[in-house]
Amino acid sequence: MPEILVFATLNGLVTGLLLFMLASGLTLIFSMMGVLNFAHASFYMLGAYFAYSISLHFGYWTGLIFAPVIVGIIGALVERYGLRRVHQHGHVAELVFTFGLAFLIEEVVQFFWGPDTKNYQTPELLNFPLFTLFGQEFSAYRGFMLAISIGIFIGLYQVLTRSRVGLIIQAAITHPHMVANLGHNVPLIFTAVFGVGTALAGLAGVIAGPVLTTYPGMALVLGSIVFVVVVIGGLGSLPGALLASLLIGLLQSYAIAVDVGMPELLAVFGLEFPRDHPLDDLWTLNLTRIAPILPFLLLVLVLIFRPTGLMGKREQ
Amino acid sequence: MTALSTKSATTSAAKSAAKSGVWIGYLAVLFLLPQVFDSILAISIFNQMAIAIVFALSYNMLLGQGGMLSFGHAVYFGLGGFLAVHALLLMESGSVYFPIALIPLIGGLTGLLAGIFIGSFSTRKAGTVFAMISLGIGELVAASSLIFTGFFGGEAGVSGDRTFGPPLFGMDFFSDTDVYYLAAFWVFISTVFMYLFTKTPAGRMANAVRDNPERAEFIGYNPRWVRLISFCAAGCFAGVAGGLFALNYEFLTDENLNLVTSGRVLLMAYIGGLGFFIGPIIGAVILTLMNFLLSNYTELYLLYLGILFLLTVLFLPQGFAGFIMMHQAAWLRGKLHTLVLPYLATGLPALLFILCAIGLLELAHASGAELHYLGLRLARDSLPTWAGLIVLAGLCCWLTVKSTPRLRRAWEAAQ
Amino acid sequence: MSILSLRGLRKNFGATEIIRGIDLDIEPGEKHAIIGPNGAGKSTLFHLISGKYAPTSGSMAFKGRPIENLPPHRIHRLGIARSFQVTNIFPRLSVLENIRCALLRPSGYGYSFWHLLDRERGLNEETGRVLERIGLAERAKIPAGEIAYSEQRALELGMAIAGGAELILLDEPVAGMSHSEAGNAVDLIRKVTEGKTLIMVEHDMNIVFDLADRISVLVYGELIACGAPAEIRANPQVQEAYLGEAQGNA
Numbered sequence: 001m002p003e004i005l006v007f008a009t010l011n012g013l014v015t016g017l018l019l020f021m022l023a024s025g026l027t028l029i030f031s032m033m034g035v036l037n038f039a040h041a042s043f044y045m046l047g048a049y050f051a052y053s054i055s056l057h058f059g060y061w062t063g064l065i066f067a068p069v070i071v072g073i074i075g076a077l078v079e080r081y082g083l084r085r086v087h088q089h090g091h092v093a094e095l096v097f098t099f100g101l102a103f104l105i106e107e108v109v110q111f112f113w114g115p116d117t118k119n120y121q122t123p124e125l126l127n128f129p130l131f132t133l134f135g136q137e138f139s140a141y142r143g144f145m146l147a148i149s150i151g152i153f154i155g156l157y158q159v160l161t162r163s164r165v166g167l168i169i170q171a172a173i174t175h176p177h178m179v180a181n182l183g184h185n186v187p188l189i190f191t192a193v194f195g196v197g198t199a200l201a202g203l204a205g206v207i208a209g210p211v212l213t214t215y216p217g218m219a220l221v222l223g224s225i226v227f228v229v230v231v232i233g234g235l236g237s238l239p240g241a242l243l244a245s246l247l248i249g250l251l252q253s254y255a256i257a258v259d260v261g262m263p264e265l266l267a268v269f270g271l272e273f274p275r276d277h278p279l280d281d282l283w284t285l286n287l288t289r290i291a292p293i294l295p296f297l298l299l300v301l302v303l304i305f306r307p308t309g310l311m312g313k314r315e316q
Numbered sequence: 317m318t319a320l321s322t323k324s325a326t327t328s329a330a331k332s333a334a335k336s337g338v339w340i341g342y343l344a345v346l347f348l349l350p351q352v353f354d355s356i357l358a359i360s361i362f363n364q365m366a367i368a369i370v371f372a373l374s375y376n377m378l379l380g381q382g383g384m385l386s387f388g389h390a391v392y393f394g395l396g397g398f399l400a401v402h403a404l405l406l407m408e409s410g411s412v413y414f415p416i417a418l419i420p421l422i423g424g425l426t427g428l429l430a431g432i433f434i435g436s437f438s439t440r441k442a443g444t445v446f447a448m449i450s451l452g453i454g455e456l457v458a459a460s461s462l463i464f465t466g467f468f469g470g471e472a473g474v475s476g477d478r479t480f481g482p483p484l485f486g487m488d489f490f491s492d493t494d495v496y497y498l499a500a501f502w503v504f505i506s507t508v509f510m511y512l513f514t515k516t517p518a519g520r521m522a523n524a525v526r527d528n529p530e531r532a533e534f535i536g537y538n539p540r541w542v543r544l545i546s547f548c549a550a551g552c553f554a555g556v557a558g559g560l561f562a563l564n565y566e567f568l569t570d571e572n573l574n575l576v577t578s579g580r581v582l583l584m585a586y587i588g589g590l591g592f593f594i595g596p597i598i599g600a601v602i603l604t605l606m607n608f609l610l611s612n613y614t615e616l617y618l619l620y621l622g623i624l625f626l627l628t629v630l631f632l633p634q635g636f637a638g639f640i641m642m643h644q645a646a647w648l649r650g651k652l653h654t655l656v657l658p659y660l661a662t663g664l665p666a667l668l669f670i671l672c673a674i675g676l677l678e679l680a681h682a683s684g685a686e687l688h689y690l691g692l693r694l695a696r697d698s699l700p701t702w703a704g705l706i707v708l709a710g711l712c713c714w715l716t717v718k719s720t721p722r723l724r725r726a727w728e729a730a731q
Numbered sequence: 732m733s734i735l736s737l738r739g740l741r742k743n744f745g746a747t748e749i750i751r752g753i754d755l756d757i758e759p760g761e762k763h764a765i766i767g768p769n770g771a772g773k774s775t776l777f778h779l780i781s782g783k784y785a786p787t788s789g790s791m792a793f794k795g796r797p798i799e800n801l802p803p804h805r806i807h808r809l810g811i812a813r814s815f816q817v818t819n820i821f822p823r824l825s826v827l828e829n830i831r832c833a834l835l836r837p838s839g840y841g842y843s844f845w846h847l848l849d850r851e852r853g854l855n856e857e858t859g860r861v862l863e864r865i866g867l868a869e870r871a872k873i874p875a876g877e878i879a880y881s882e883q884r885a886l887e888l889g890m891a892i893a894g895g896a897e898l899i900l901l902d903e904p905v906a907g908m909s910h911s912e913a914g915n916a917v918d919l920i921r922k923v924t925e926g927k928t929l930i931m932v933e934h935d936m937n938i939v940f941d942l943a944d945r946i947s948v949l950v951y952g953e954l955i956a957c958g959a960p961a962e963i964r965a966n967p968q969v970q971e972a973y974l975g976e977a978q979g980n981a
Contacts, residue, residue: 036444082630089633092385095447096586097629099387103579104622111619111681220575224455231448285463293459299452304437307445517835518844520824524832527821533803534781534813535890536836545842 003134008257009250014142016249017149021204022226023233023241024156025197031236032172032193034091035083038098041223042105043198047071047205048214049113052120060123068202075198079191102219110216117215145207152200153242160238169193228295232302234309243310248295255291342507346500350493359492363564365604366499367557370506372584372596374553379582380590381514382546383526384439385447387578388454389554394573395430395457396423396555398468400562404476416481416489420502420559427555428548435547440540442529451575458574473569476562492564499560506553511593513549522546583621587628589635598636616681620674646730658719658726665715672709679705732795734759734898734928735780740789742775742952749775751952752789757898762929764943766936772952773932774816777902780930781813782806793898808836812896816903816932818883820890822876826867829875829886830893831858837894857893864919865889881912888916892923899924901931905938917942940964 026040050070051063078101086093122141129137160166172179172189179186205218212218229248233240264286302309349362371393378384400423406412438449461468468474478489487494513519521542525532529539562568571577580603588599603621610617632639646652675689679696687694694701733756742750749772757763765773778784780791782803791799798806812833821829831848838854840846848854862868865885870878875886888904904920905913917938920929933939939946939960946963948956956966963969 036448082626085630086633091443092379092383093629093633095385095444096582097626099579099582100622100625100629103583104619104626107616107619107622111616111677224451224575227448227451231452235444289463293456293463296452296456296459300449300456303445303449303452307441512847513844515847515849516844517840517846517848518842520828520832520848521835521842523824523828524821527823528819530783531815531819531821531890532832534783534807534815534819535833535894536804536807537842538802538804541842545844549844 003136004257006133007136007138008253010138010142010146011257012250012253013246014145014149014249015253016246017146017153018204018208019222019226019229019249020242020245021149021152022201022222023229023245024153024238025200026226026230027233027236027238027241028169028193029197030230032169033083033087033190035094035098036227036230036235037194037197038095038223038227039078039101039105040098040198040201041219041226042102043071043075043201044205044208044222045109045214045216045219046074046105047202048120048209048218049109049118049205050202051206051209052118052214053113055120060121064203064206067206068199071202071205072195072199075202076191076195078198079194083194084187084190102223106216106219113216115216117213118209120209120214122210141211145211148203148207152203156238225295228299231299232309234311237309237311240309240311248298251294251298252291255287255294258287260287339508343504346504347497349500350496354493356492359496361604361608363492363496363499363560364608365601366496366503367560367564368581368584368600368604369503369597370553370560371557371581372588372600373507373510373593374550374557375581375585376590376593376596377510377513377522377546377550377553379585380592380595381519381526382522382543382550383442384450384543384547385443386450387447387575387582388450388452388457389550389581390573390575390577391434391454391457392427392430392551392554393558393561393577393581394461394568394570396427396558397562397568397572398474398558399423399426399555400559401474401476401566401568402467404478404480404562404566405474408477408480414481415484416478416563417484417498417501419478419563420556423559423562424552424556427558428552430555431548431551432544435544435551439543439547442526442539442543454573454575454578458570461570461573468570468573469568471570473567475567478563478566489563495564499564502556502560506556507597510549510553514593518542518545583625587625587635589637589639589641591634592637592641595635595637602636614678616677619677646727649730651730654730655723655726658723662716662719662723665712665719669709669712669716672705672712676702676705676709733757734761734794735930736792737780738790738792740776740779740791741787742772742779742784743787749952750779750786753949753952753954755947755954755957757928757930759897759928760926762924762942762944763931764939764946765930765932765949766934766939766946767949770951771949773949774902776949777813777900777930777932780806781811781900807896810897811900812891812894812898813900814887814891814902814904816906818880818887820875820883820886823874825872826875826878826882826886827858827862827871830861830889831855833890833893834858834861837896861889861893864923866915881908884908884912885916885919888919892920896927898928898930901929901933903932903934905933905935913938 022040022044026037029035029037029040047067051060051067054063054066082097082101083094086097122139126140126144128140130140130143131138160170168179168184168189172184172186179189209218212222225248229244230241232248233242233244350359353359353362371389374392375386375389378386378389400419403412403419403422407414407416434453438446438453462470478495481489484498487497489495489498514523521532521537522545524535525537525539525542532539532542558572561572584599584603585596586599587602588597589595606621607617610620614620628635634641643652643655646655671690675687675694678689679687679694679702682696685696687696694705735755735757737753737755740750740753741748753776765776767773775784779786780798782798782801782805786799789799790797793806793809793811796809798809798811801809821832824832831854834854834857835841838851838857840851840854859868862871865888867878867882867885867889870882875883878886884904884907888901891899891901901920905916908916913935920931921942929942931939931942933942943960945958946956946960947954948963948966948969956963956969958966
């Protein structure tokens, strides 16, 4: 049992921090522009694909550096020439635009890279077990993922709280008009934040691609979870996004690792149902099977009972 | 004063006559379509259109009329469909016996009940919060459908048989044509009711709440109730569409509940035009036709659909219906003909550009050495083919851009 | 019995006290004006009475019925209608639809989805009458977001008076109107509020002294005086706090 818990915790942390790399960009973009970027996970996917293509010719480490940059540039262009245009038609149009963008990026990826899974490999350098515990190995690459995520988190925190740009961004989140009147180029800041946010998503794609497999559906799978994270954390709250990322990451990890369910629960009460009962699906549920729906269940509950999310202040 | 009121009376009489004319025309088209195009393929397309029309119209009750952006409308469609298939199964096993024509009603009731339940907590806010709840519930239901395999059949889905019910007017529903007439009946009924809904106090207040929920409160309306009523009605008609789907395909899977279906209905309504009642109908017809015309010939169909959708959002926020209605002023002033030439001057190069671009994309994507495109045989590894297409595309693009100012001037002159 | 009575009404936003204990009784049929310098809390007071904000403490009663915990739509249904200082209409609906929407609840349609608006004769005639009254009959078909500012002000007023509520709250009804438009608006207000109770916030002293039977002076969230126009004019405290400042500004 302890080895299950330790590894579930470690894997949960890896997933959670990965989610946070996406959620942090999404949160920054939302709090500055009021746009919930539906296509955010698509940039994550682009990151993985670009890095895969680059790694074929120049190796993993070149991809790690250049793929996020390319994704960030694409993101900035999307903001400048797409989002800004639909902005005048209101939030619904913006949300619909990013939804359409997510749809389109998935098709574009299939156009260039095809519908099959890409053999995107972890670098040779990290192909060894970092440590072995209770006879189970924890790969060095997962350790590397953890390190990168923590590094990004610390870097983001430093930039936002210490640097001048960070202060302007924080001010622009709460008082965009005031900041514009103080002479700062708010549209440029918007474009930059969008670019950096998507670049972060791209970086997450680069490091997650080899582990979570690189295929055209990867954006959809992770995208809705990231949405769940930012909404549960509280739209626009970075600490909330971190908390929710770790919560969801650990929750899913434990749910898969700990195989208990209704049969065990019913056994506690001394109940047992025959296999051919019409509600058999219900009586045989276990945590592993419902793991995929846990985040959404949590999302709906949070939105019903605490529409502002765990640490959010505003509702819209 | 009397003269004035007589005049307004005659115009309103003329208007109501024109309106009933439109409805009779709609009914006639619905009825005559399978007589004119009677191939099996055509009938199957009409059936898809019928389902899409009801579904897209129901979606627009939410987004276009109520300002609620939903990413989970397929839930009501799918649940209605699954209940309808189970009704067919019950009929097959002989436990119940009722007219097949009422199957869409079962779907509608299911959608309505689901709408009441889910709407009771999700319509408190519009905007982003509503959109997120709808997404969460959509994913929740879709994922649950794979867990509760007893009811939803898991990955394999559930199938039924529509031919066990009593015959209706000599129709036993073996053929798709029988299903079409039944679907056409339900499409007409649903369209009428959804149209009339927009003319009721609840329907009008849905527009008011969409525009300004705060003000609605100060004229005595709780925005949450107004939204809930639209939400339930939308759920009900989505369920009807699901029931029609069940009758037509006799088969439902988890895909009918998930984000793919929810996204498709959003695309239909948006491309057709949210601001107009007829918009979703246009969108449903266009997308169904596109789906049929393109998906058999190209693997890139979804790519084109995505591009079309994004272009619509960027340049035609009112959709196709909005584009048509933009010409109303020019038409009323009798100046529509002045736009024909400028439209041709811009439209023809634009069309050619689109064809070249599609040609290039297809060429790049083609698997064989040759691509059959518009009666031409394009060789994949011939440089002149590529260069020719690119040059032609560039030329057409240039012509289009050059001619737009003229179109704009003509347009402004016609207003 | 007074139609509206406020007792010890307070409203804080965080640590800031905007309304600091107001006691006020409005008699049925009274035309009551609330004046005071900018930031005195006049609009906040309206938001409290109409239910947009909940009071921090104190009580409000309309015809003897407590309303301090009711949401805006419930308060409206009891018979209190209001206009807004910043034009607050349904921009994408036509002028006619705006008025018709404002008439729906008072005409008893509720959330009906079984009546067809165009067939409801009484409702449409009443809509026409209101449109005639506010002088927008010619503009009935135009989206409300596209008409001129002064016309939107007239529409705002029309939506407040349309349902024939017993108590009407008008927040700066003539703000931004030209002199002649304001004159028309005053005539209109006088006409449509006949037999009704009116509370208005207004900066234009001519209009206030012209329309009001009684005036309350609100300064920094407190009522410093309340009485007939002549008394208010003579009150030295008011002179100092409000009229003096206004004269000083002019």
